[in-house]
Amino acid sequence: MQHADAEREQALIEIIETNGRDPTRLLQVLWRAQDIYDWISPQVFAIVGREMSIPPARIEAVAEFYSFLYTQPRGQYRILFADNITDRMAGSIALFDHMAKRLKLKPGQISDDGQVSIDLTSCTGMCDQGPAILVNNRAITRMTPRRVDEICNLVKSAVPLADWPAEYFKVDNNIRRADMLLGSTWVPGDALRAAIGRGPQGMLAELKRANLRGRGGAGFTTGVKWEACRNAPGDKRYIVCNADEGEPGTFKDRVLLQSFAGRVFEGMTLAAYTVGASKGFVYLRAEYRYLLDALQAQLAQMRDQNLLGDEICGVPGFSFDIDIHLGAGAYVCGEESALIESLEGKPGRPRIRPPFPVTSGYDGKPTVVNNVETLCKTLEIAINGGAWYEGQGTKQSTGTKIISVAGDCERPGLYEYPFGVRVAQVLEDCGARNPIAVQVSGASGICLSEREFGRRIAFEDVPSAGAFMIFGKTRDMFEVARNFAHFFAHESCGFCTPCRVGTALVANLMDKIAAGRGTQYEMNEILRLHQVMRTSSHCGLGQTACNAIFDTVQKFRPSYERRLKAVDFEPAFDLDAALAKTRELTGRDDAAAHLGVEA
Numbered sequence: 001m002q003h004a005d006a007e008r009e010q011a012l013i014e015i016i017e018t019n020g021r022d023p024t025r026l027l028q029v030l031w032r033a034q035d036i037y038d039w040i041s042p043q044v045f046a047i048v049g050r051e052m053s054i055p056p057a058r059i060e061a062v063a064e065f066y067s068f069l070y071t072q073p074r075g076q077y078r079i080l081f082a083d084n085i086t087d088r089m090a091g092s093i094a095l096f097d098h099m100a101k102r103l104k105l106k107p108g109q110i111s112d113d114g115q116v117s118i119d120l121t122s123c124t125g126m127c128d129q130g131p132a133i134l135v136n137n138r139a140i141t142r143m144t145p146r147r148v149d150e151i152c153n154l155v156k157s158a159v160p161l162a163d164w165p166a167e168y169f170k171v172d173n174n175i176r177r178a179d180m181l182l183g184s185t186w187v188p189g190d191a192l193r194a195a196i197g198r199g200p201q202g203m204l205a206e207l208k209r210a211n212l213r214g215r216g217g218a219g220f221t222t223g224v225k226w227e228a229c230r231n232a233p234g235d236k237r238y239i240v241c242n243a244d245e246g247e248p249g250t251f252k253d254r255v256l257l258q259s260f261a262g263r264v265f266e267g268m269t270l271a272a273y274t275v276g277a278s279k280g281f282v283y284l285r286a287e288y289r290y291l292l293d294a295l296q297a298q299l300a301q302m303r304d305q306n307l308l309g310d311e312i313c314g315v316p317g318f319s320f321d322i323d324i325h326l327g328a329g330a331y332v333c334g335e336e337s338a339l340i341e342s343l344e345g346k347p348g349r350p351r352i353r354p355p356f357p358v359t360s361g362y363d364g365k366p367t368v369v370n371n372v373e374t375l376c377k378t379l380e381i382a383i384n385g386g387a388w389y390e391g392q393g394t395k396q397s398t399g400t401k402i403i404s405v406a407g408d409c410e411r412p413g414l415y416e417y418p419f420g421v422r423v424a425q426v427l428e429d430c431g432a433r434n435p436i437a438v439q440v441s442g443a444s445g446i447c448l449s450e451r452e453f454g455r456r457i458a459f460e461d462v463p464s465a466g467a468f469m470i471f472g473k474t475r476d477m478f479e480v481a482r483n484f485a486h487f488f489a490h491e492s493c494g495f496c497t498p499c500r501v502g503t504a505l506v507a508n509l510m511d512k513i514a515a516g517r518g519t520q521y522e523m524n525e526i527l528r529l530h531q532v533m534r535t536s537s538h539c540g541l542g543q544t545a546c547n548a549i550f551d552t553v554q555k556f557r558p559s560y561e562r563r564l565k566a567v568d569f570e571p572a573f574d575l576d577a578a579l580a581k582t583r584e585l586t587g588r589d590d591a592a593a594h595l596g597v598e599a
């Protein structure tokens, strides 16, 4: 036993050394420590603190913030069922109950022998092939009752995960419609050489001419962002690829990373050439950890091809390389300033902006943060020019958009269309089954009812970061909104009061209505909280957390009303007690975290 302990300690120290004892690598070190110890044990705290000279409080703050880091034992097999609404629609809750019964476990409970634990997690980005689970962070798709039984047997027989059937871990691309990006071929280095031929200023001019807008949600103009970074004072700049893709219903970046990774990296290098950066990071969500080895191999190949490293493509002084950082289960880390905090090895809480990352990002230096798809798009512009690109899509939304289609349809998967495609067209192409609603752009997006299916996917009409969840006529839109309310309550980082308190209250109010104890009072309360959160939350998470409820109340009112009691007001719960879960999640129990208590 002592021998094993010494070996584990030695392995951890080697990892710390490989990471240069660098505090910004703390999250990456804790991940690897967890691989070795199964959890972030007191021993891990002691070794990491000693070897990296980091105060225990800081290690604890990081370990507690991320939901995939465990500061308590969680079982050798940590099984998490994706709790996105599309997984639920595919029967995930019945499968969860079945497994819990077979393993004789409750949610979050660990078996007496310490062998296995089972719980729910947020969307895993496998919505086109759900229900999905994660076992020790490896995704298993297409769960069925039979597969649940097989997994229970494997767990009970203590078969190592590496020996489980390979087909369990198969993740399909499901590309159903390809256009400018998914349908084109990539010749490594062509786009980069074209950009070098144009020069940084020429490349900026083409990007602006193309009117390329970010595909991560906000739709900011990429050429303007890159130019601001290039012009910001300082001698060091960074390029960050946002591969956090945590928005429920979105999985396009997973496919791009799985089968188009060379283009993503070349897009980053092209950005580095244009803005004058020498270092890049990919921030990869933990659910996509299975891609890590292939991504590292792709990077190594590009170094061999002189597309990364020193004097790239023979250009004197042009050096650039890319590191991959793994997230650890926090949706808020998709927000660019939270992502940068996380890259620096801290809890991923959004920063106060301004300053924006283009002037003060990673390590306080000018930083470009772009979505995976945006970076791929820059290759097409470098090769074909801005005028060509501008000719596709609509005037305000140029080019194409990749849409992740899931839910009630025959052919879920990726569909790439020129911007301006009508919602009805997408529904027809994917074989939607009696659709009554589409949730575009994820839980924080917009819910369209049947009468809006003539609208277009475009920044000027229905903006979309990529998700397209379809709900057929048998679906209950109140339950859809309730699922999203719980998602936001779970994912709120707790930094600001409107969101920390508001998301928990809204989830509780939705539960009360679901239980048949709601009245018009609860409805009004939810809409009031929506206004408060929308206008006074610190980041986009809180600002958009009630969007789906607001939309469904307007467009699917009967699904709420038939649950309401006729009475005016029903005392629901002890409000302060209702916030206990959020206090626990955010690690706060001070006076300010309690209702009715002056801070």
Ligand SMILES: Cc1cc2nc3c(=O)[nH]c(=O)nc-3n(C[C@H](O)[C@H](O)[C@H](O)COP(=O)(O)O)c2cc1C
Pocket (backbone or CB within 6 Å): 213, 214, 215, 216, 217, 218, 219, 220, 242, 243, 244, 245, 246, 247, 331, 332, 333, 334, 335, 336, 337, 369, 370, 371, 372, 374, 375, 539, 540, 541
């Ligand atoms: C709560 C929250 C989550 C986000 N998640 C993502 C994400 O997973 N991927 C992404 O590219 N952008 C995400 N964003 C948007 C980023 O903050 C940022 O605008 C984007 O990465 C910029 O890249 P783009 O200009 O290429 O779109 C998120 C924003 C918020 C507020």
Ligand code: SF4
Pocket (backbone or CB within 6 Å): 332, 349, 350, 491, 492, 493, 494, 495, 496, 497, 499, 500, 537, 538, 539, 540, 541, 542, 543
């Ligand atoms: S809005 Fe929510 S997620 Fe954003 S900073 Fe505030 S508490 Fe955190």
